[in-house]
Amino acid sequence: MKFQQVALDTLSKARAGEITTGHGTIQTPIFMPVGTAGTVKAVHQRELANDVKAQIILGNTYHLYLRPGLDILEKAGGLHQFMNWDKPILTDSGGYQVYSLSEVRKIKEEGVTFRSHIDGSKHLFTPENVMDTQRIIGADIIMAFDECTPYPCEYGYARKSIEMTHRWLKRCCERFDSTEPKYGYPQALFPIVQGSVYKDLREKSAEAIAFFEREGNAIGGLSVGEPAEEMYAMTEVVCNILPQNKPRYLMGVGTPVNILENIALGIDMFDCVMPTRNGRNGMLFTRNGIINIKNEKWKNDFSAIDEDSALFSDINYSKAYLRHLIHSGEMLGAQIATLHNLNFYLWLVKEAREQIIAGTFYNWKNNMVKKLAQRL
Amino acid sequence: MKFQQVALDTLSKARAGEITTGHGTIQTPIFMPVGTAGTVKAVHQRELANDVKAQIILGNTYHLYLRPGLDILEKAGGLHQFMNWDKPILTDSGGYQVYSLSEVRKIKEEGVTFRSHIDGSKHLFTPENVMDTQRIIGADIIMAFDECTPYPCEYGYARKSIEMTHRWLKRCCERFDSTEPKYGYPQALFPIVQGSVYKDLREKSAEAIAFFEREGNAIGGLSVGEPAEEMYAMTEVVCNILPQNKPRYLMGVGTPVNILENIALGIDMFDCVMPTRNGRNGMLFTRNGIINIKNEKWKNDFSAIDEDSALFSDINYSKAYLRHLIHSGEMLGAQIATLHNLNFYLWLVKEAREQIIAGTFYNWKNNMVKKLAQRL
Numbered sequence: 001m002k003f004q005q006v007a008l009d010t011l012s013k014a015r016a017g018e019i020t021t022g023h024g025t026i027q028t029p030i031f032m033p034v035g036t037a038g039t040v041k042a043v044h045q046r047e048l049a050n051d052v053k054a055q056i057i058l059g060n061t062y063h064l065y066l067r068p069g070l071d072i073l074e075k076a077g078g079l080h081q082f083m084n085w086d087k088p089i090l091t092d093s094g095g096y097q098v099y100s101l102s103e104v105r106k107i108k109e110e111g112v113t114f115r116s117h118i119d120g121s122k123h124l125f126t127p128e129n130v131m132d133t134q135r136i137i138g139a140d141i142i143m144a145f146d147e148c149t150p151y152p153c154e155y156g157y158a159r160k161s162i163e164m165t166h167r168w169l170k171r172c173c174e175r176f177d178s179t180e181p182k183y184g185y186p187q188a189l190f191p192i193v194q195g196s197v198y199k200d201l202r203e204k205s206a207e208a209i210a211f212f213e214r215e216g217n218a219i220g221g222l223s224v225g226e227p228a229e230e231m232y233a234m235t236e237v238v239c240n241i242l243p244q245n246k247p248r249y250l251m252g253v254g255t256p257v258n259i260l261e262n263i264a265l266g267i268d269m270f271d272c273v274m275p276t277r278n279g280r281n282g283m284l285f286t287r288n289g290i291i292n293i294k295n296e297k298w299k300n301d302f303s304a305i306d307e308d309s310a311l312f313s314d315i316n317y318s319k320a321y322l323r324h325l326i327h328s329g330e331m332l333g334a335q336i337a338t339l340h341n342l343n344f345y346l347w348l349v350k351e352a353r354e355q356i357i358a359g360t361f362y363n364w365k366n367n368m369v370k371k372l373a374q375r376l
Numbered sequence: 377m378k379f380q381q382v383a384l385d386t387l388s389k390a391r392a393g394e395i396t397t398g399h400g401t402i403q404t405p406i407f408m409p410v411g412t413a414g415t416v417k418a419v420h421q422r423e424l425a426n427d428v429k430a431q432i433i434l435g436n437t438y439h440l441y442l443r444p445g446l447d448i449l450e451k452a453g454g455l456h457q458f459m460n461w462d463k464p465i466l467t468d469s470g471g472y473q474v475y476s477l478s479e480v481r482k483i484k485e486e487g488v489t490f491r492s493h494i495d496g497s498k499h500l501f502t503p504e505n506v507m508d509t510q511r512i513i514g515a516d517i518i519m520a521f522d523e524c525t526p527y528p529c530e531y532g533y534a535r536k537s538i539e540m541t542h543r544w545l546k547r548c549c550e551r552f553d554s555t556e557p558k559y560g561y562p563q564a565l566f567p568i569v570q571g572s573v574y575k576d577l578r579e580k581s582a583e584a585i586a587f588f589e590r591e592g593n594a595i596g597g598l599s600v601g602e603p604a605e606e607m608y609a610m611t612e613v614v615c616n617i618l619p620q621n622k623p624r625y626l627m628g629v630g631t632p633v634n635i636l637e638n639i640a641l642g643i644d645m646f647d648c649v650m651p652t653r654n655g656r657n658g659m660l661f662t663r664n665g666i667i668n669i670k671n672e673k674w675k676n677d678f679s680a681i682d683e684d685s686a687l688f689s690d691i692n693y694s695k696a697y698l699r700h701l702i703h704s705g706e707m708l709g710a711q712i713a714t715l716h717n718l719n720f721y722l723w724l725v726k727e728a729r730e731q732i733i734a735g736t737f738y739n740w741k742n743n744m745v746k747k748l749a750q751r752l
Contacts (some may be wrong), residue, residue, distance in 0.1 A: 038700065042707040046688060068700040075676055076696065082678075084692045300451055302458075312422060316460045320452065324444040325415060331707055332415040 011362035013266035022185025062097030078138025127171035206241035239266035275341030289374030387738035389642035398561025438473030454514025615642035651717030665750030
């Protein structure tokens with residue numbers, strides 16, 4: 001994996017770059033649509049590649065491990081083959097879902113035991129077997145196994161947690177470095193900075209993580225309920241420590257405003273379920289603000305879903321039609337809204353990149369954030 | 377509306393034809409995907425037109441009347457505009473859903489009072505207002521308001537019912553003929569033959585319906601639970617009476633075998649929820665038989681969904697992947713299976729048409745029906 005910086009903003013820490021993987025290049029900053037269980041919900045792979053123009057998608061190790069399972073994924077030749085997606089894929093470590101989805105879980109030094117949210121069966125995730133699992137899934141970028149602390153989190157717990165996360169990282173690296181990719185293309189391992197909302201812990205964790213000198217670095221444990229200002233403060237602290245010449249991935253973030261503010265702080269990669277999940281519930285993100293398409297005011301609005309967009313479904317369908325579909329629980333409503341939001345998120349990061357290259361990012365960003373959070 | 381016969385089979389009553397509407401031509405025999413509430417569930421209009429190559433779709437008056445409602449449909453400029461579909465549309469009269477979906481309904485000479493299955497509100501459908509409603513929806517072909525008798529149905533009830541259906545038809549025609557289309561293109565009204573599974577009632581009804589000399593004729597009240605042989609017997613009786621030079625539409629039918637057998641009896645048009653509804657549950661129709669994709673046997677089958685198909689989703693995705701999606705309740709599973717089934721149904725009627733024109737329909741049909749109902 002190669003990371004090349006293309007441009008640096010002078011009024012902020014924003015940077016434009018390019019990541020090269022075994023499945024092609026990624027123009028950063030980038031947003032990665034979440035493809036939970038081998039599918040970005042309600043979207044065909046053809047639409048993802050040709051219409052939304054996603055450059056990389058994310059798969060969830062927890063979901064993929066439980067269903068379809070490693071046996072099938074390995075027989076398929078990895079997730080790319082299984083789902084027919086030939087661009088880059090990143091997988092998380094499964095930790096986040098273990099902490100948030102499975103009811104019974106027990107964190108020990110060895111790893112985490114948990115029960116499947118599907119059938120209650122018992123499983124153990126360790127730093128070692130999570131590396132093996134991600135080798136089998138075959139993502140281009142894989143994540144270290146960490147503990148993602150909840151918000152709020154007591155200082156003492158957060159401190160002990162990062163220490164374990166760093167010990168786990170050592171085990172991840174040892175396993176990763178002593179094994180080979182299974183499908184002929186390289187994989188990169190990203191470690192994850194934790195430390196809740198405590199500046200000194202975030203610094204300590206960032207230093208520890210940077211020390212491992214992996215091909216990229218991630219920040220986890222944010223966007224879990226803390227105020228946005230705390231998130232930005234932590235991103236800033238961490239980005240000052242993480243190496244400049246490697247991509248930085250802020251996990252699970254966020255709203256369009258969050259994304260722009262974090263780009264300004266030096267983040268290159270994002271993922272979030274918000275455009276897909278909120279889309280299915282009728283929330284549309286646009287460059288002028290947020291639309292709740294269920295509202296009465298869109299009932300007789302026969303204008304295109306997004307007149308600023310070039311996406312087929314934004315042009316072909318009206319707001320009134322989409323409102324009817326979402327209101328009636330029709331699948332096509334979820335399909336249209338998801339496409340819209342993903343296309344908007346991909347537009348947003350592409351535009352940010354162009355503004356960085358043009359040297360106009362900072363003012364553009366400040367103007368955009370005023371509009372993006374408005375309710376239309 | 378014009379109907380032109382292109383070819384007649386010599387060994388059966390099958391015919392190939394062409395219907396010309398204000399939204400283009402339809403090559404018959406044809407299958408019409410069901411677009412219940414202004415959407416063929418899980419399918420984009422772009423896919424319907426370009427991939428599945430649907431030539432005409434069906435809308436349900438009952439659903440559209442309740443949601444989005446006539447006010448919105450009229451302001452949109454009719455259903456074509458509302459959903460952005462510029463090929464022909466046929467609407468049913470709403471009667472079938474009133475009988476099957478609404479819990480409280482009362483059939484009187486004036487019409488039918490019923491309660492909405494959505495909010496329990498009370499409504500009245502009469503032959504006159506159903507014509508007005510379909511004028512507002514703006515379908516190219518609209519259906520007369522009839523009583524669709526259940527199966528089994530006592531002879532006395534069925535006899536009285538067709539008499540009322542015929543009186544209602546007179547009222548439909550009077551209202552239809554004294555009103556104008558709203559959106560600048562013509563509409564055609566098809567009456568419906570009823571009579572349950574009683575040969576003499578079907579004959580009587582077909583004669584009464586033919587007497588009205590409308591632009592096409594339909595057969596209703598079949599595929600409601602009766603044995604296939606009874607269905608075919610009724611179709612045969614009715615097709616012997618309905619005029620040769622007008623299209624014949626068999627409502628709500630059916631399986632691939634039902635469709636081929638009824639084409640052989642002289643039917644030109646079909647609609648059915650089976651390809652879409654059963655698709656969402658993982659049942660795939662293929663030229664070699666029926667696949668239940670949920671079955672264990674497809675778990676490790678990484679071959680394309682349908683190797684005989686040219687449809688993007690049949691080629692791009694494997695059986696194992698589709699099984700995983702349906703199993704996991706992922707929307708993309710419903711999307712893929714629906715596309716497959718609609719594409720197969722459209723292939724089946726297109727192939728039937730070509731076989732009729734080539735003079736090889738009868739043997740081809742007999743070979744196909746042996747394979748189509750097999751369980752794979």
